[in-house]
Amino acid sequence: MCGRYNLKTGSHELAAVFAALRGDQFHWEPRYNIAPTQPVVVVRLREDRQRELSLLRWGLVPSWAKDPARAASMINARSETVDTKPAFRAAFKRRRCLLPATGFYEWRQAGRSRQPVLIRLQQAEPFAFAGLWETWTDPAGGELETCTILTTAANGLLAGLHDRMPVILAPDDYEDWLTCPEPELPSLHRLWTPYSAKQMELVDVESYVNNVRNEGPECERPVSRGLFD
DNA sequence: CCAGACGTTGTT
DNA sequence: GTCTGG
DNA sequence: CCAGACGTTGTT
DNA sequence: GTCTGG
Numbered sequence: 214m215c216g217r218y219n220l221k222t223g224s225h226e227l228a229a230v231f232a233a234l235r236g237d238q239f240h241w242e243p244r245y246n247i248a249p250t251q252p253v254v255v256v257r258l259r260e261d262r263q264r265e266l267s268l269l270r271w272g273l274v275p276s277w278a279k280d281p282a283r284a285a286s287m288i289n290a291r292s293e294t295v296d297t298k299p300a301f302r303a304a305f306k307r308r309r310c311l312l313p314a315t316g317f318y319e320w321r322q323a324g325r326s327r328q329p330v331l332i333r334l335q336q337a338e339p340f341a342f343a344g345l346w347e348t349w350t351d352p353a354g355g356e357l358e359t360c361t362i363l364t365t366a367a368n369g370l371l372a373g374l375h376d377r378m379p380v381i382l383a384p385d386d387y388e389d390w391l392t393c394p395e396p397e398l399p400s401l402h403r404l405w406t407p408y409s410a411k412q413m414e415l416v417d418v419e420s421y422v423n424n425v426r427n428e429g430p431e432c433e434r435p436v437s438r439g440l441f442d
Numbered sequence: 443c444c445a446g447a448c449g450t451t452g453t454t
Numbered sequence: 455g456t457c458t459g460g
Numbered sequence: 461c462c463a464g465a466c467g468t469t470g471t472t
Numbered sequence: 473g474t475c476t477g478g
Contacts (some may be wrong), residue, residue, distance in 0.1 A: 214452065216451090218453095230451095235448070250449095273449095273450090274449090275448080275449060277447095277448075277449090278448090278449065283449070283450095286449075286450055286451075287449070287450050287451080288450085288451080289450070289451055289452085290450070290451085291451070294450095298449085298450075299448055299449070300448080300449050300450065301450085305450075314448080361450085375452080375453095376452090377451080377452070
């Protein structure tokens with residue numbers, strides 16, 4: 214679930230919308246087809262508690278992993294168990310983040326094939342997935358920073374596609390998610406409520422988005438329908 | 443005590 | 455079928 | 461998430 | 473890192 218998304222917002226607007234500083238050499242050009250293992254934008258807290266925009270690899274690698282190659286398998290984390298799973302609980306305590314997005318893609322079973330569907334909010338502004346990040350150090354001392362997107366139960370609109378959906382946070386909850394102190398972590402459960410279906414819309418799009426090498430507005434192009442479809 | 447394992451989700 | 459790469 | 465690779469031996 | 477097995 215939630216294995217592909219887009220972020221059509223540039224660096225400057227991201228910094229404004231999320232009230233975040235741009236980290237070292239942070240730069241982002243609009244993307245229409247973001248896939249696992251690629252660099253993605255996260256908002257996280259610096260030591261001084263200021264928000265910072267960074268680029269991290271999508272697919273969390275636990276700090277104790279021997280080989281980071283399998284990162285693509287941990288692109289999502291179930292919110293219900295994120296506090297106990299060995300791969301996520303450390304990050305949940307101290308390394309929560311936001312992943313800005315403007316839409317995400319799901320694939321609906323359509324007969325023998327799979328139909329890509331774009332899900333977006335009825336707002337122009339980018340929204341935020343709830344995420345976690347982690348640091349992995351290779352034998353030579355090089356550091357790899359990775360992240361994952363939390364999932365929750367699907368709302369009524371998305372239930373037709375899947376039983377899960379990404380956790381989308383309301384702007385008023387950004388600060389709580391990022392700063393909540395450890396003793397109060399259980400109170401964050403309220404943030405994992407499925408996002409309101411009323412503010413979402415689904416668009417069947419062309420299969421162009423299927424291939425991760427494809428990029429650009431064509432990824433959002435609605436499927437053309439014949440008169441009698 | 444040490445050694446060694448541990449990944450996750452969502453799909454069918 | 456299953457794993458890897460993007 | 462999807463796309464695409466994945467092969468082994470023995471012989472030349 | 474933390475838990476399990478020995």
